[in-house]
Amino acid sequence: MTMGQSRRRKSGRAPWRGARWLALWALAWLSGGWLAAAAQEATPPPDVAMPVETGEFRPSELVEIIQLDPSIKLDIRYATPNNFVGRPVYAEARAFLQRPAAEALTRAHQWLKAQGYGIVVFDGYRPWRVTKLFWDLTPPDKRDYVADPAKGSLHNRGCAVDVSLFDLKTGELVTMPSEYDEMSERAHPDYAGGEAEQRRRRDLLRSAMERFGFKVYRYEWWHFDHKDWRQYRVQDTPFSEIPPLPTPLPSAQSPSPSGAQPQP
Ligand SMILES: [Zn+2]
Numbered sequence: 001m002t003m004g005q006s007r008r009r010k011s012g013r014a015p016w017r018g019a020r021w022l023a024l025w026a027l028a029w030l031s032g033g034w035l036a037a038a039a040q041e042a043t044p045p046p047d048v049a050m051p052v053e054t055g056e057f058r059p060s061e062l063v064e065i066i067q068l069d070p071s072i073k074l075d076i077r078y079a080t081p082n083n084f085v086g087r088p089v090y091a092e093a094r095a096f097l098q099r100p101a102a103e104a105l106t107r108a109h110q111w112l113k114a115q116g117y118g119i120v121v122f123d124g125y126r127p128w129r130v131t132k133l134f135w136d137l138t139p140p141d142k143r144d145y146v147a148d149p150a151k152g153s154l155h156n157r158g159c160a161v162d163v164s165l166f167d168l169k170t171g172e173l174v175t176m177p178s179e180y181d182e183m184s185e186r187a188h189p190d191y192a193g194g195e196a197e198q199r200r201r202r203d204l205l206r207s208a209m210e211r212f213g214f215k216v217y218r219y220e221w222w223h224f225d226h227k228d229w230r231q232y233r234v235q236d237t238p239f240s241e242i243p244p245l246p247t248p249l250p251s252a253q254s255p256s257p258s259g260a261q262p263q264p
Helices: 015-030 036-039 100-115 128-137 140-146 196-211
Strands: 062-064 094-097 116-125 160-167 215-218 220-226
Touching: 036 196, 062 100, 100 116, 100 160, 100 196, 100 215, 100 220, 116 196, 160 196, 196 215, 196 220
Parallel strands: none
Antiparallel strands: 062 094, 116 160, 160 220, 215 220
């Protein structure tokens, strides 16, 4: 993935620049090194802030998926270099969803067992700053595959999950018409190419998820939005600060209002 802005002119450095840097260095020294630290991190000023959301929302109740059902497999690509960014963006290989979505996912997983498959989770709740990072690193012509941080992602609400199937007999991840996070037509849930068996498994995953209240994203066979997503805010809480589950979990169902369009 190209990041842009990596090439800058190395020659033709004007003498005034040296003077300016000297002045900056002096200022940094005077201000206790803050400027130096900021320059080291090369952090651009924030151009997009977290969306400000008004209205009624349910309190967040993020649940660690494998606490609900340890037979669901995790393959948290964003905690490894094996993702489209090429480096880990999560410090911990964990997956969370808001409780109604987590419970629905476990029901889809149990339903799939009768078909010889189980669910593998690539990603669930995603802190907002990671969505912002993905947007910044994705070329404009590929931004159908990432969420606009100005609106926030359904992953930021804890109501979207990226999943595939594993074979119950072998425990291995199955192949699908595309790789996870592949930004191509092969990722579309209606893509007609590839092997028939791959398409059958993709469609089986979709029917399992849709049976339990999820909807597939039109550009990604692996991305599913839970019907209750409008009830939860965008948030930026790191995994390490998510409170552990109370046990046993109370059960609740609630209606889903309608409104804005989902973001992947
Ligand atoms: Zn997703």
